[in-house]
């Protein structure tokens with residue numbers, strides 16, 4: 001088994017599935033066990049780095065609050081890029097770009113500070129889970145409105161049955177697990 005395959009198998013074994021959370025009918029994929037495991041967290045970052053290589057070069061890794069932060073920030077350090085936090089609405093002082101969206105189990109809104117991205121900066125968008133794609137497409141929209149060139153999207157886990165890719169247009173998407 002290659003190093004990547006071994007890392008991937010470890011990460012998969014640490015994701016917990018919880019039925020009917022946070023709403024009936026949702027199978028929640030809980031990544032807390034990946035983060036808590038010394039080897040598992042490092043393996044997840046190595047896997048993300050491996051799939052992110054297809055998008056190089058890029059200047060920043062952007063992560064969506066909150067779970068996106070947990071993987072995007074260490075990935076940015078690992079790759080030697082900057083990190084862009086895309087925050088849940090109401091956390092940042094103005095001026096901000098704002099986008100409301102629907103996700104698998106509710107509605108939410110994200111914001112990014114106007115001026116934080118230099119025009120034309122190449123940005124990789126990263127999150128833990130691609131479900132319906134509502135969160136990721138809102139993140140892409142915000143980053144583009146802020147002046148970024150989105151080079152692609154990377155997820156630790158994709159839920160193919162929810163077809164989140166359909167929400168992401170022509171953007172290239174890579175996932176470590178599905």
Ligand SMILES: O=P(O)(O)OC[C@H]1O[C@H](OP(=O)(O)OP(=O)(O)O)[C@H](O)[C@@H]1O
Nearest residue numbers: 065066067103104130131132133134135
């Ligand atoms: O593809 P979608 O249907 O949009 O769902 C995916 C999003 O849902 C989760 O975030 P959540 O909003 O639950 O917040 P959290 O990161 O703060 O836990 C997850 O971290 C993704 O960002």
Ligand SMILES: Nc1ncnc2[nH]cnc12
Nearest residue numbers: 027028029030104129131
């Ligand atoms: N099924 C799911 N598990 C974990 N996070 C999610 N975000 C959206 N859908 C999710």
